[in-house]
Amino acid sequence: MLPRRWKIRVSRLVQASIRNRVLAALPATEFALLAAHLSRVELALGERLHSAGEPISYVYFVERGFISALALLSDGQPLEIGLIGAEGAIGVSVILGAETSYCETMCQRAGSAYRVTTAALKDAIARAPHLRDLLLRYTHAFHIQVAQTAACNAHHELGQRLARWLLAAHDRSRVAELSLTQDMIATMLGVRRSTVSIAAGTLQRAGFIRYQHGHITILDRVGLENAACECYEAVAEEYRALFGVYPKALTPVKNRPDLG
Amino acid sequence: MLPRRWKIRVSRLVQASIRNRVLAALPATEFALLAAHLSRVELALGERLHSAGEPISYVYFVERGFISALALLSDGQPLEIGLIGAEGAIGVSVILGAETSYCETMCQRAGSAYRVTTAALKDAIARAPHLRDLLLRYTHAFHIQVAQTAACNAHHELGQRLARWLLAAHDRSRVAELSLTQDMIATMLGVRRSTVSIAAGTLQRAGFIRYQHGHITILDRVGLENAACECYEAVAEEYRALFGVYPKALTPVKNRPDLG
DNA sequence: ACATCAATGTGCGATACCGTACATAATGGT
DNA sequence: ACCATTATGTACGGTATCGCACATTGATGT
Incomplete structure (x- = not known):
């Protein structure tokens, strides 16, 4: 059975192979403390990990x-306040x-994630000061992301916000191609899909992205960065x-694939 | 000299007399640990306590x-992401x-505040688990306030946001009268002053507030609550x-002064 | 009482986005 | 190859707010 196989795999968990930046940054002894309680899970598109008002189990x-x-x-309308990838954790x-x-x-x-029960994490934190400090600092960085989004939502035009969002999503991917519909993006940004269509069309005509039926390809990161508001860079x-x-920690190795 | 007198006063600091809710909620032993490092400061209108990018001294x-x-x-345009009163702390x-x-x-x-140096607070936190936990939980509540503001900025109309803001300000005052110009409010909400003028006029005609040259009086809290978006209540x-x-912890004793 | 200044009310064209509708184009299944 | 479905482009009247300008009103100091 799959769960059993996962468990075997996790028991052999090697820190160096882990791509999550928080886990990777831990001292080996503290990682070992947590590793026994980590289990690897696949994340399917659209899967909900936490619901508003519900207890946080993992x-x-x-x-x-x-x-x-x-x-x-x-x-009933959802609105994105933050985007989380391998640089962080949720819950x-x-x-x-x-x-x-x-x-x-x-x-x-x-994608995938390593998850741990809330109880096990709290237990680990009590005994692993570096883990605790790193998670607190990560929480602070995420808080800044949310605060920047609050200002961004009030002040910046959709074209800028869209470019910012695409850059953030690209940073958290490992490839230039994103499977995203305009409808999904519109929901994230809290605007009409037709408005996204217009803004995305502008970015496409500028040659920054290519758009085709639920697939966006980032063609020109620098162009997008210029089109985005400051909020991208600040976060x-x-x-x-x-x-x-020192160099862009979040930027994936393979960026600007189609550009010189 | 004033500083000497304050110091004397602080050395006699009685927890029961403190109106800050975080300090008031501490166990006596932990309060005592912090009290020796607290100094009382007056806060003047417009005074800046922290600047973006600058170290947090207090x-x-x-x-x-x-x-x-x-x-x-x-x-260069500032935009409010949160409002803090006696329920919390800044920095x-x-x-x-x-x-x-x-x-x-x-x-x-x-108004006024008790301040403590960053170093002294960190020191106290290391020895006072309830203080640490309470400050962490407060941080979480503030985080929620900011997240709600992010969604609010994107979705809600100025009339609702203005009502929300006035309620939040009223909760953090002890009287119904606020010394605020439309210009100040416009800056907080990130809109034109003339737009605030129109929205405030609507609230005034509805009898919820009275507006006169830099002074707003809250006349009808319930009316304002109905005019405000859900964000007020959620926070x-x-x-x-x-x-x-149980009952509204933040709501000042003396509210709806002119209403039945 | 008067002058001055700050605060507020108002007007108006411009613009970004809404809300909705409909047409077209690409994809995937059969 | 065809069809159903999904994704995208586009149009259009409506509205909230912008950006700016100017008049008016209330507070303050002398």
């Missing part, structure tokens, strides 16, 4: 793909003492600082 | 008045490991849960 350290954190307004508010999730978390690009810088790496 | 436990946390966008991100402030904090209503509820109090 904390997920994302490895591949990315997850949206969505605020749910009373009119970490449990370490602040939260018992329930204040937002929905949903998989926007299929990216914060995550770079978090891991103390 | 953490402020607000007692009277309220403080805005403002994101600074590159066009608390130092306990997440932040070294600098990611936002501006500015006094919007004159207020979170702070009530934080302090575990």
Whole structure:
């Protein structure tokens, strides 16, 4: 059975092979403390990991793909407040003492994660100061992302916000091609799909992206960065600082694939 | 000299007399640990307590008045992401490991606070688990406030947002009268002053507020609550849960002064 | 009482986005 | 190859807010 095989695999978990940046940054002894409780899970597109108001059973350290954190307004319309990839984890508010999730978390690009029960994480944190400090600092970086989004939503035009979002999604992917419909993006950004269509058309005509039936290819990262508002760079810088790496820590190796 | 007198006063600091809800909620032993390092400061209108990108020297436990946390966008325009009164503290991100402030904090209503150096707070936290847990939970509540604001900025109309903001400000005051110009409010909400003028006029004609040359009086809280978006209640509820109090914990004793 | 300044009300063309509808194009299944 | 479905482009009146300008009103100091 699959679960059994996963369990075997996890018991052999080698830290160096882990792509989640938080887990990778831990001292070996503290990683070992947590590793016994990690289990690897596949994340399917559209899968919901936490629901607003519901208890947080697991904390997920994302490895591949990315997850949206969505605020749910009373009119039922979700709106993205943050995007999480291999640089982070979701459900970490449990370490602040939260018992329930204040937002929905949903998989926007299929991938995988290592998850741990809330209880096991809290237990590990009590004995692993570096893990605790790193998760707190990550929480702070995520908080900054949300705060920047609050200002961005109020001030920046859709063209800029779309470019910002595509860059953030690209950073959290490993390839230039994203499986995203305009409808999905419109939901994330809280605007009409037709409005996204117009903004995306502009980016496509500029040669920054190529768009075709649920598939977006990033053609020109630099062009997109110029088209995006400052919010992209501000948040990216914060995550770079978090891991103390000089060159763009979040930027995938393979970027700008079709450009010179 | 004033500083000497304050010092004397602080050395006699009685927890029961403190209006800051975080400090008031501490176990006596832990309060004592912190009290020796607290100093009382007056907060003048417009005073800036932290600047974006600058180190956080002091953490402020607000007692009277309220403080805005403002994101600074590159066009120089500030935009409020959170409002803090006696229910909380500012600069608390130092306990997440932040070294600098990611936002501006500015006094919007004159009052007072107890402040402590970052170093002393970190020291106290290491020895006072309840203080640490309470500050972490407060941080989480503030995070929710910011996330709600992100969604609110994208979705809700100015009329609703203005009503929400007035309610939040009223909760953090002790009287119904606020010294606020439309210009200040417009800056907080990130809109034109003339737009605020129209929205405020609507609220005034409805009898919810009275507006006169930099002074707003809340006449009808219930009316305002109906005019506000859900975001007000969602955030207020979170702070009530934080302090575990059943009836509106944040609502000042003296509300709806002119209403039956 | 008067002058001055700050705060507010208002007007108006421009614009971004809404809300909705419909047409077209690409994809996937049979 | 065909069809059903999904994704995208586009149109159009409506609305909230912008960006700017100017008039008016209330507070303040002398």
